Amino acid sequence: MGEDILVAFRGVQKTYDGDSLVVKDLNLDIRRGEFLTLLGPSGSGKTxxxxxxxxxxVPTHGDIMLAGKSLRATxxxxxxxxxxxxxxALFPHMTILENVMFPLKVRRVASDDARQRARDALAMVRLDALESRRPxxxxxxxxxxxxxxxxxxxxxxxxxxxxxxxxLDKQLREHMQIEIKHLHAQLGVTVVYxxxxxxxxxxxxxxxxxFNDGVIQQLDSPRGLYELPRNSFVAHFIGENNVLHGTVESVTEGFVQVRLxxxxxxxxxxxxGAGPGSRTSVSIRPERIHLDDIGPEANQLPGLIEETIYHGDHVRVRARIAGNPDFTIKLRYRASRILPETGAAVVAAVAPEDCLALDPVG
Structure with missing residues (x-):
């Protein structure tokens, strides 16, 4: 195991009923100091x-290593x-300070040292003034x-x-996301979320x-997942996504011609990597679509406007395009922009590199 690998899952499987696997042959390296998120729908195996x-x-099969040592007997x-x-999971009968001290008491840290370390930890999350309150x-x-x-x-x-x-409510949740991210950067601890x-x-x-169906579908940076999902599940699960179904007609230098x-x-x-005659689902992000001309190389998709919704910083347009009645286009709002009206004919333009030919769905 490399020096920078803190956790390693090796061939890990888990079943509760001896029949269906909740986690299927999981192999995963977690790097020391990284913030790794396990993301997926309910029942996907992440928790x-x-x-x-x-x-x-306890794993039904396989092993989990922490700093090079098996955790099976730990x-x-x-x-x-x-x-x-x-x-x-706070203790209601204890003060905030006592709650934070608890792991240190279990580890038999001297009382004065434990109190100081707990106060330092509360100061780190800006709650040192509330140490005597209860949860x-x-x-x-x-x-x-x-x-x-x-x-x-x-x-x-x-x-x-x-x-x-x-x-937590949406605003507080977003605030805490940034707070946890900053704490991680400050402390350098490895986080699995x-x-x-x-x-x-x-x-x-x-x-x-x-995760989906007990298997890691893709392991990547946030940008890598969003910009280049490996399959239709990841494309659909990460961010918004339009799907157009069709058949591959030809393949040329990393691009395919698709007949929708x-x-x-x-x-x-x-x-x-699908060849001619293969079914495919083409994924297109709503913000990559234009309603004005972006050059001769762009795909041109005629359609009809179903609905236009103002969102402040952007406008969401729902159109009927290439047989998809819920094709979404996300336009940056400009006061000078003339918004299309319901029923209007439009042409959606999208660059070939912003259309991803993935595995067929539906």
Whole structure:
């Protein structure tokens, strides 16, 4: 195992009923100091993978290594891992300071030292002025910051976070995303974070492992996942996405000519390596589409406007294009822009490199 690899999953499988695998042959290296997010829908295997790393679940097959050593015989409390849960899991009868001191008391750190380290941890999350309060006297965001301080106070080499911001409102959740990201940069601790929220994953992570059906579909940087998804599931799950179905007619230097099901032809980037005659689903991001001329190389897709919705900084246009009645176009708002009216005929222009020919869906 390389020096920069802190955690390694090797051939890990998990079944609860002896029949269906929740996690299927997971091989994953987690780098020391990185912020890695496990992202996927409910039941995809991401939380089970996290719980096996924490020691709350046992792999049915395979092994998990931490700093080069197997965790099979190591109980959760001896793994040197901090945990942050969605429900905070704070002790209601203890003060905030006592809650943060608790992991140090378990590790038999001297009382004065434990108190000082707990105060330092509370100062780090800007709650040192509230150390004598109890959890019930704090807001949800404050409670989550206490849980964060408690997970970091014993200076673990690894911190696991399971949907930690799921119970917070949108504005507070976005604020906490940035706060956790800054803390990670400041401390250099390795973080493994579980969420089903793709915006959260894109905002916070160094790398993202996209799970579906117990398998990692793609492991990449946020930009890599968004710009070049490897398959239709990832394209659909990360960000917004228009899908047009068709058949590959020809392949030329990394691009394919696709005959769409309504008879139109477009050029798209070849992602899955499908040959002539293969079915494909072409993925196009709404913000990459133009309603004005962008040059002779662009794909031109005529259609009809179904709806125009003003969103402040942008305008969302829903159009019927190439047989898709919900084709979405996202336009940056300009006061001088004349917005298309419902029923108007338009031509959507999109560069070939912004069209991705992926595996067929639907």
């Amino acid at each position: 089970t993978s996290l719980m096996m790393l924490a020691g709350f679940e 109980p959760p409390h001896r793994r040197d891992i901090g945990m942050v849960f969605q429900n905070y 019930a006297q704090l807001s949800g965001g404050q409670q989550q910051r206490v849980a964060l301080a408690r997970a970091l106070v014993f200076r673990p080499q690894l911190v696991l976070m399971d949907e930690p911001l799921g119970a 579980v969420t089903h929220d793709q915006t959260e994953a894109l905002t916070m992570s160094d790398r993202i492992a996209v 099901d309504d008879g139109q032809r477009i050029t798209a980037r070849a992602v899955v």
